[in-house]
Amino acid sequence: MLVLAIESSCDETGIALYDTEQGLIGHEVYSQIKIHADYGGVVPELASRDHVRKTIPIIKALMAKHNLNKADISAIAYTAGPGLVGALMVGACIAKSLAFAWGIPAIEVHHMEGHLLAPMLEENKPDFPFVALLVSGGHTQIVEVKGIGEYEILGESIDDAAGEAFDKTAKLLGLDYPGGPLLAKLALKGEPNKFKFPRPMTDRPGLDFSFSGLKTAAANAIRKEGIHLAGGQSTQENAPENVEQTKADIAHAFQQAVVDTIAIKCRRAIEQTGHKTLVIAGGVSANTELREKLEVLMKKHGGSVFYPRPEFCTDNGAMIAYAGAQRFHLGSKDLAVKAKPRWSIEDLPAL
Template sequence: MEKDMKILAIESSCDETSAAVVVNGRDVLSNIISSQIDIHEKFGGVVPEVASRKHIEAISAVVEEALQEANTIMEEIDAIAVTYGPGLVGALLVGIQYAKSLAYATNKPLIGVNHIEGHICANFIEHKDLKPPFVCLIVSGGHTFIVHMKDYGDFEVLGQTRDDAAGEAFDKIARAIGLGYPGGPKVDKISKEGNAEAIKFPRAKFDGDTLDFSFSGVKSAVLNYINQAKMKEEKIVEADIAASFQNAVVGVLVDNAMKACKMKKVDKIVIAGGVASNSCLRETLTKEGKKRGIEVLFPAPILCTDNAAMIGSAAYFEYKKGNIADLTLNAIPNLKLGER
């Protein structure tokens, strides 16, 4: 019987400092997340320099807490994993330098993990029996992708955003209607009080078979609607704007996801990333999936956020393929999915 593999994982790509202990890529013994949301909220978004400093302050305590909660000592850890891209370069470097130092001091293997791949692998934690192939819709503040996961670590990108990520658009619209940061959860909440059909915002379509996205148009349309309403001194119903905007974005995400399943002849789709917590996206995908006989899976909300458990899961499959990093591992802020 193969020995269990216990990985200590570190994530610091944006504004969450996280450490986790994960066994065999699927069983989470601990997943500690130190969030900076309250700090960045007053700025209306993440300030990279502030995020880096806060990572430095938090990382040692977060790693120690992860080991304690997992009832594990370093001698029992088989490998150390860390996110090395994509993300904010300063934030990434804090986690990478800490992980490299720990790997060197303890003589443990070091595994570099792609942050986007980590989001996909959160589903292996939530759904213990999940296996490729499947289609994955990755939707977060910095990324919007549709990928075909052929095998563990083997991805084909079918579509991606050509401008704003979906989560980025949510944040900008939230600011425009006075909801503040972080925008995604606040737009989702207020949308429940609004009429999603009140305003017809545009949905970007491209010629040909592309599954790419564009959210700059709908964002601009919302901003123009608000400005025109103010100029005409018309009443602005924030809940209707939020619900109509969300309806437009979710409609495009779901349409393209369903097209991807048909294109690749798969009957399973998983969603990942921060916007995967959006209730409208979950409900609409599930409803459309049932119509077409497509199973729709998603992680618990805590695994949709940036967290180290998902990094530990991805690291396990990288290790199984022999992808071990050395101490020259560096941050790649624009790292593409599937690149090493």
């Protein structure tokens, strides 16, 4: 069975082809970073319009690249949510229209389930059950996974997601959009212990996260050091190299606080559940410091950590294709276009 997938939840247009016997056939991702960079963040209307322009041409190009036609496709999977409603509607409408025209099912896929199952695209796959850390620009969740569709959220962010906090703090430091990866890169130049930021909500029981206060702590440090930013350039009177080093030190301290906080919560989750397998997925799972910290954690507990390759950490069609293939028998054949900007992963039916 060959599944064509469309991912359009935010600012990447992801298209993929997944065969249930051969595995991933191919995938393409078009990023809208250049479109949104001038605004310092994603503009929903612009994102939707660009999905309209790019989705069909990418589908045609990918199918032609692999010498496939519509008769070869068994089903179409699409991201139904959560995400930007306009962007979701574009993918849903295109998927439903093609499915109707080709006489095949269209399968709605939960975006976060796609991320959660992304490590299954690798040769070394985790076995159920396990604890999953879903960490991205829009979500930070710890989920107990007993099987596909058998999910229990153990903890989640009550305000900013980790990736959102990274991006906002990067903006405070005058870094370009998207700021998260640039902050992580700048942190490599920072000196340890120059700044000390809190590890939010680790002084109390529970697995929920809060990163807005950490972002405020970083903002206060930036203000205290007299780093005033105008158009991304520091206006501080000190030598430029001193300013850049201070920014790197703040970036290092901020990243370390996020990583430590997440590691503490993951340790609690594996101790609470007794599982020896930890899966990390989502855009922030590509962070090298986070991966190394969690690998050390799981080694101490006699377990293993799994994560997708970097290209499958950010939004992509391959993860939607895999999740859609697993849910093929649940695919809807009606013409209803479903886009769910808010959708809990716990509401998914178990396979």
